[in-house]
Amino acid sequence: MNLATLLAVAASVLACPPNDAGTVVFVGGDLKMIEFSVPGSVDYRLAYDTSRLALFFDAGATQPAPTNTTFQSPPAQIEHGDMNLDGRVDGADIQKFIEVLLGLDTNPVLITQADFDENMILDSNDTTLFVSTLLTGITANSTVTLFAQGLSASASLCDTPVDILTDEDMNGTFVLAGTVEVTVVNLAISPLAGPLGTPVTLTITPAVTPLVFDALTTAAWSGVYDPSAGPASTTFSVSFDATQVREQSASAAVIVLGDGMPTSVPSPSELTNPGVYDGQLTVDFQGTFVTKPIQFTVSESPFLANVVYTDTSTMSGGPQLGNEITETPVLFVNEDTMAPPSLAAVQAAGWAHMTPVVLLEENAFTSANAPMTIQARVATFDASEAVVDQTSNLTLNRVPDPDGDPNHIIYTGDLNTPIVLLDVVVNPVDYPGFVILYMPTTAEDVRVVPAN
Numbered sequence: 001m002n003l004a005t006l007l008a009v010a011a012s013v014l015a016c017p018p019n020d021a022g023t024v025v026f027v028g029g030d031l032k033m034i035e036f037s038v039p040g041s042v043d044y045r046l047a048y049d050t051s052r053l054a055l056f057f058d059a060g061a062t063q064p065a066p067t068n069t070t071f072q073s074p075p076a077q078i079e080h081g082d083m084n085l086d087g088r089v090d091g092a093d094i095q096k097f098i099e100v101l102l103g104l105d106t107n108p109v110l111i112t113q114a115d116f117d118e119n120m121i122l123d124s125n126d127t128t129l130f131v132s133t134l135l136t137g138i139t140a141n142s143t144v145t146l147f148a149q150g151l152s153a154s155a156s157l158c159d160t161p162v163d164i165l166t167d168e169d170m171n172g173t174f175v176l177a178g179t180v181e182v183t184v185v186n187l188a189i190s191p192l193a194g195p196l197g198t199p200v201t202l203t204i205t206p207a208v209t210p211l212v213f214d215a216l217t218t219a220a221w222s223g224v225y226d227p228s229a230g231p232a233s234t235t236f237s238v239s240f241d242a243t244q245v246r247e248q249s250a251s252a253a254v255i256v257l258g259d260g261m262p263t264s265v266p267s268p269s270e271l272t273n274p275g276v277y278d279g280q281l282t283v284d285f286q287g288t289f290v291t292k293p294i295q296f297t298v299s300e301s302p303f304l305a306n307v308v309y310t311d312t313s314t315m316s317g318g319p320q321l322g323n324e325i326t327e328t329p330v331l332f333v334n335e336d337t338m339a340p341p342s343l344a345a346v347q348a349a350g351w352a353h354m355t356p357v358v359l360l361e362e363n364a365f366t367s368a369n370a371p372m373t374i375q376a377r378v379a380t381f382d383a384s385e386a387v388v389d390q391t392s393n394l395t396l397n398r399v400p401d402p403d404g405d406p407n408h409i410i411y412t413g414d415l416n417t418p419i420v421l422l423d424v425v426v427n428p429v430d431y432p433g434f435v436i437l438y439m440p441t442t443a444e445d446v447r448v449v450p451a452n
């Protein structure tokens with residue numbers, strides 16, 4: 001880096017306004033566009049900190065723009081007088097103007113350049129205007145467009161400027177023509193896997209105003225749910241208000257998986273277990289936005305569990321939550337007649353029923369903020385992941401502590417309301433006290449999904 005560039009870098013750092021991050025480029029995030037306006041068709045070079053930034057001429061990051069390499073800016077068009085079409089009006093245009101004026105060159109593009117008064121006649125008036133323009137000097141600017149990729153975080157605001165130096169005189173001397181103040185920001189997210197209720201820590205570097213977590217910081221999470229089998233869901237979006245972005249310090253805050261306000265959620269037919277939430281998290285630092293790609297793997301999700309009785313012969317002792325089922329049985333199969341079973345038959349089968357269960361990681365955040373009830377559904381799915389049948393919203397109640405599971409807050413459905421799967425279509429009204437779902441022999445799965 002030469003002396004002129006060093007001075008330019010120092011000047012740009014000193015010129016950064018207080019509490020202004022300039023152009024924010026993210027480590028591991030989307031490339032950020034940077035633009036310079038410089039004279040057309042001139043040699044230029046770029047100067048920037050290659051340990052913090054990589055620059056490209058395309059958004060796909062396939063055409064690098066390295067430092068200390070000479071490029072030429074795109075040609076720029078001047079309306080009149082640029083007889084050699086090099087983006088400026090100077091002495092190099094005089095000979096061609098004379099040739100066009102005398103009719104020796106009939107190129108219509110050059111005739112348009114020479115016709116200053118646009119009366120379609122080349123005469124002394126055009127000569128006077130050409131000389132005036134020549135003496136004044138006109139240079140047309142073109143735009144140099146670059147795309148910046150963050151490599152490592154800044155130590156302070158605007159400490160990674162991008163400078164463009166041009167050689168307009170074509171004498172080999174490059175001088176500073178423009179600077180874009182850049183702050184490279186890193187937003188770290190940890191962990192990237194866990195059950196509902198997992199506290200996710202967000203860490204920002206550098207933590208300098210305005211890039212600090214405070215009581216007004218909000219966030220938004222959007223993307224798709226990508227199951228281990230089957231297509232991805234439609235787009236979901238969840239916003240976290242200032243009370244749900246729990247700042248721990250100027251550089252760190254916590255959000256909780258499952259918290260926030262959804263503005264769109266996948267339908268039950270688009271959810272499977274397990275899966276990955278694939279999208280991006282955007283943190284709003286009071287108008288300065290930092291976006292980070294995020295893939296969060298859900299290690300535990302809502303499931304169905306067996307309901308057991310302490311005395312199965314008399315069904316005494318009341319129902320209790322049993323173990324998670326590994327295979328989902330159809331609890332009543334009427335293979336002979338395919339006629340709707342009687343209420344008594346369903347009652348007889350209902351003693352071995354199931355209930356929906358949701359596990360949340362038990363921690364300081366969920367213990368203090370987890371609601372007493374949540375809403376869920378139970379749905380049956382065919383081989384193509386389409387919903388065959390589903391319940392209306394079921395209210396799941398938080399199991400009081402101590403619940404025998406110190407690692408989770410448990411929600412469960414009404415253990416006294418059996419969920420019965422039938423392989424025939426019936427009218428649920430005929431079976432009061434039961435949740436009836438149709439699950440034909442072609443169905444592949446039954447599971448608990450969030451209520452829309």
